[in-house]
Amino acid sequence: MNIRNYPRRDFLKKAGAAAASVTLPVWLSSCSPNNKGKTITPKKKKHIVTLSFDDGFKKSSIKTAEIYEKYNLSACINVLATGHLDSFEAPTEYLKRGGKGDFGLWNELKQRGHEIMPHGYKHANKAKMPLDEAKGLIMRCLDYFADNLDGFKPKGAIFNFPFNASTPELESWLATKVLAFRTRGNVINALPHKGQVKLTCRGFGPASSEQFVEQRIEELLSKDSGWLICCVHGLDGEGWGPMRSNFLDKLLERLSAIESVKVMPAGKALAELSLEKSTNLNYKG
Numbered sequence: 001m002n003i004r005n006y007p008r009r010d011f012l013k014k015a016g017a018a019a020a021s022v023t024l025p026v027w028l029s030s031c032s033p034n035n036k037g038k039t040i041t042p043k044k045k046k047h048i049v050t051l052s053f054d055d056g057f058k059k060s061s062i063k064t065a066e067i068y069e070k071y072n073l074s075a076c077i078n079v080l081a082t083g084h085l086d087s088f089e090a091p092t093e094y095l096k097r098g099g100k101g102d103f104g105l106w107n108e109l110k111q112r113g114h115e116i117m118p119h120g121y122k123h124a125n126k127a128k129m130p131l132d133e134a135k136g137l138i139m140r141c142l143d144y145f146a147d148n149l150d151g152f153k154p155k156g157a158i159f160n161f162p163f164n165a166s167t168p169e170l171e172s173w174l175a176t177k178v179l180a181f182r183t184r185g186n187v188i189n190a191l192p193h194k195g196q197v198k199l200t201c202r203g204f205g206p207a208s209s210e211q212f213v214e215q216r217i218e219e220l221l222s223k224d225s226g227w228l229i230c231c232v233h234g235l236d237g238e239g240w241g242p243m244r245s246n247f248l249d250k251l252l253e254r255l256s257a258i259e260s261v262k263v264m265p266a267g268k269a270l271a272e273l274s275l276e277k278s279t280n281l282n283y284k285g
Helices: 011-023 025-029 058-070 103-111 131-148 168-174 210-221 245-256 266-272
Strands: 046-054 076-079 115-118 158-160 180-184 198-203 225-232 261-263
Touching: 046 058, 046 210, 046 266, 058 076, 058 103, 058 245, 076 103, 103 115, 115 131, 115 158, 115 266, 131 158, 131 168, 158 266, 168 180, 180 266, 210 225, 210 245, 245 261
Parallel strands: 046 076, 046 225, 046 261, 076 115, 158 180, 180 198, 198 225
Antiparallel strands: none
């Protein structure tokens, strides 16, 4: 798919303008005195971008990690506890589009600095089953991760709901078991802050998600601040709504050049960018 044929403005132009607005007009205005003769120091723009890669496709995850490492970034990869087993039964055709990685790979990628988080025990839609059954599957998933992923602790984990499908009752219960959870909702979240447990996102498929991602980034950059969480899947034909490796490469290159933008995984964002800790944070590095 040739994204240059889309009937829209290139978000990069707007992104560049957003970066310029941080370094020039905003900071020039800080030199203007208020009516009491004191200088006004405006807040810097802050934007977090999290591309949340689901399902744990082996080939795609390896390539995603390599691309992120090229820009000294950490990827956000959410995997199924049993996706690598011969007994795994994919509930959709899109989940069959590529082999899944195992915990040997997930431990290696985690050691390299990438974030590996749970995406369910067997990719079941928990909004369509009895509450106790849904709770049981989540606990089996967390236990499997604790046994197989080095250093994994549920209280430090983000549970990424399969199909982004949850219920209020399940969310209330899960909030006591994990650091946070990700489900369907507004694609732009508030910046990380104390007590933030529910993260919301959107995705696009089954065709390429490239245009959707670009449009959501343009939407984010039109705001003074915000945390964009896009649910994406594989690369180069794997998964639901796949993007091309080259697209991801160029996207990260461009985002890395925007002063107000920090590209990072969700768990790291919650751990390092709470509002109490972010006052003097340099969002470029």
